[in-house]
Ligand SMILES: Nc1ncnc2c1ncn2[C@@H]1O[C@H](COP(=O)(O)OP(=O)(O)O)[C@@H](O)[C@H]1O
Ligand SMILES: Nc1ncnc2c1ncn2[C@@H]1O[C@H](COP(=O)(O)OP(=O)(O)O)[C@@H](O)[C@H]1O
Ligand SMILES: [Zn+2]
């Protein structure tokens with residue numbers, strides 16, 4: 001049975017086909033995200049070569065995932081004007097005429113890492129991505145956690161680092177974790193992209209301080225067994241030991257978190273966790 | 286079938302018996318918490334008058350609730366020296382020789398409010414208690430949320446109010462929410478108990494600011510449908526509208542949370558949610 005997966009990102013779409021086992025991708029394509037109609041047609045063109053029987057979609061957000069809601073499967077307040085309120089799930093169902101399953105990109109990525117990557121064997125698995133934005137998803141006992149709607153963990157309010165004058169770039173909250181520690185926040189604070197700041201130790205020290213604080217907050221709420229941190233900003237691998245050490249410092253021995261280098265880890269699925277997770281949604285939902 | 290419930294608090298124990306329906310308490314007693322052996326014997330004395338067939342225990346924490354752990358059912362790092370590492374569940378099982386079920390006081394209270402109180406009908410229900418300490422529990426789809434162990438939401442790190450010079454009383458984290466907004470924090474900050482500060486508006490303004498910030502953080506992680514806030518400090522009822530308004534201000538329209546006075550509410554079970562929840566554990570676990 002062929003399965004299709006779409007990672008619907010704000011800047012690019014990734015489409016893939018697998019032969020039953022979502023991890024074994026047999027064909028894949030990636031193209032920039034344009035307006036909704038042309039982007040979906042491009043996806044349709046790719047999948048026409050394969051007789052997929054079901055489709056999973058891992059979408060950027062926020063999207064309405066409350067099954068009781070009239071706008072289930074539609075975008076909410078996204079800054080991408082053309083996608084605002086676009087009924088993605090409904091349109092995909094109409095276009096493909098096969099079962100379509102949908103969740104957020106981070107939730108799907110979390111599911112993939114839990115099933116095939118760094119989260120294997122952990123009953124409560126948190127996946128965080130620090131990219132242009134900041135997001136996180138949770139898989140608990142094999143299922144994606146969802147409250148009334150999907151989580152929005154990028155918007156936890158955090159305490160400022162004493163040496164950081166920056167007020168944050170979140171248009172809603174200023175200094176939530178996305179506003180302070182996303183790739184965009186780095187760029188706006190320093191006027192340079194992350195990869196141009198590799199040699200500036202203070203940048204990564206402050207970054208790690210914030211990421212550790214968000215992780216501390218997620219930890220005490222969710223008590224995860226595994227915390228996987230990925231996304232473009234984490235290509236700065238020196239962040240891992242810094243985050244672990246700030247996390248241990250902030251936790252200050254209150255809870256027994258086990259070995260912190262086994263708790264806070266890098267992803268293992270080479271930037272394919274989104275699209276693999278999209279296909280896994282078919283099996284899980 | 287008679288059910289027994291114990292709310293094992295740090296300052297007092299409440300024991301109750303119900304006739305199948307946990308909400309209908311037919312006998313109840315309360316006594317100060319002493320050392321473990323004498324306190325358990327006092328509980329045993331009360332229950333001897335009733336032929337209970339199962340017992341639920343809602344305990345102060347932290348306790349080990351990881352079923353895979355060797356110390357499952359024992360206290361962890363509690364400041365109450367005599368109870369530290371005490372194997373509560375094991376001792377109760379030995380003493381009563383009937384099935385015994387255990388969870389934390391806040392988790393049990395959450396379950397009770399979800400089943401019989403302010404949380405009825407909400408798929409994701411958060412219960413917060415602001416007493417001497419600060420704690421919170423979550424019921425999702427009818428079950429108590431638990432990661433690797435029970436949640437420890439009282440220890441989320443928060444941003445300080447600009448007019449608050451106090452550094453917090455949590456021995457581990459200083460300014461976590463328990464350190465800044467618990468009844469003990471109020472007492473330590475102002476040198477007076479909450480009820481003696483009723484007329485001081487700034488006290489409640491700052492208190493509400495912190496509680497709203499913690500709620501904001503729980504909200505974006507858990508996306509609850511209902512948030513019930515109880516405990517001694519919330520006897521200051523003017524806190525409710527203040528918390529709602531700070532919460533709405535901090536959320537700043539990012540997520541559609543519905544009417545905030547239906548989202549953030551008072552408990553309905555008159556300080557019996559702990560012991561009612563203890564009995565409900567029998568049915569749920
Ligand atoms: N080597 C690097 N060091 C630091 N930051 C990086 C690095 N590579 C990419 N980034 C940052 O990561 C962000 C992009 O994240 P990514 O996860 O690749 O994509 P997106 O979030 O847009 O889907 C950008 O802000 C970019 O500046
Ligand atoms: N009317 C009140 N106004 C403000 N604070 C109060 C009031 N009543 C009790 N408190 C505070 O609530 C805390 C006790 O909370 P409670 O939930 O009753 O017990 P505990 O947490 O010890 O089980 C104390 O710090 C006390 O000062
Ligand atoms: Zn934000």
Ligand SMILES: [Zn+2]
Pocket residue numbers: 439440455456457458459461462463464
């Ligand atoms: Zn603390």
